Amino acid sequence: MNICVTLPDWVDAVARPGTVCATDEEKMAIAVALARENMSRGGGPFGAVVFHRPSGRLVSGGVNLVLQSGLSSFHAEITTLSAAQTRLGRYDLSADGGHELVTSSEPCAMCLGAVLWSGVKRVVCGACCDAARAIGFDEGPVFPESWAYLRRAGIEVVEGVLCEEAEAVLKRYKEQGGVVYNA
Ligand SMILES: [Zn+2]
Known part of the structure; x- marks a missing residue:
């Protein structure tokens, strides 16, 4: 049995591998664009991007x-x-030289664990997890101690980058009646 997941082709068009971004805002704009595009195509309103830290080069985007x-x-x-x-x-x-994850919404409990195991040394978040909860998504057992654990493991955490744009995507998802699949 194969468990198969295919990243849609359009993801590389929105988050072009090799693109160089200098600022967290530039990086987050791509993650939010992925979230918006995924929502418009019937997927969940979440996007993320991995960058190579020393060069700011985009390695891969992804969506829910x-x-x-x-x-x-x-x-x-x-x-x-x-x-x-x-x-x-x-x-x-x-x-x-290390990589960083830029995500349109703060990670849920499962994704915080995945961040840790991936080896990324920096996480940049857009919408706060309360914004995801406000539209019905359950973030799971995420506690202040969860974030402290990541920081102790040497992972830098940056919160609230372009949070208004990121949260606007979540609000739009709710307004258009999007499916909340883990409530
Ligand atoms: Zn998650």
Whole structure:
């Protein structure tokens, strides 16, 4: 049996591998554009991007694929980290000067764990998890201690980058009656 998840072709068009971004805002704008595009195509309103830290080079984007795949674990952070690891041919993203994950919404409990195992050394978040909860998504057991654990593991966390734009996508999803699949 194969468990197969295909990242849609349009993801590379919105988040072009090799694109160089200098600021967190530039990087987040791409993650939010992925979230918006995925929503417009019937997916969940979440997007993320992995960048190579020293160069600011985009490795891979990704989007939430729960609705498209029928698989509950394929949140944007999971597909994005998996896409970057596949593209680079290794499971450890701490190599080669390190990588960072830029995500349109703060990670849920599962994705916080995935961040830790991926080896990324920096996480940049857009919408706060209260914004996701406000439209009905359950973030799971995320506590202040969860974030402290990541920081102690040497992962820098940046919150609230372009949060208004990121939260606008979530609000739009609710307004158009989008499916809340883990409530
Ligand atoms: Zn998640």
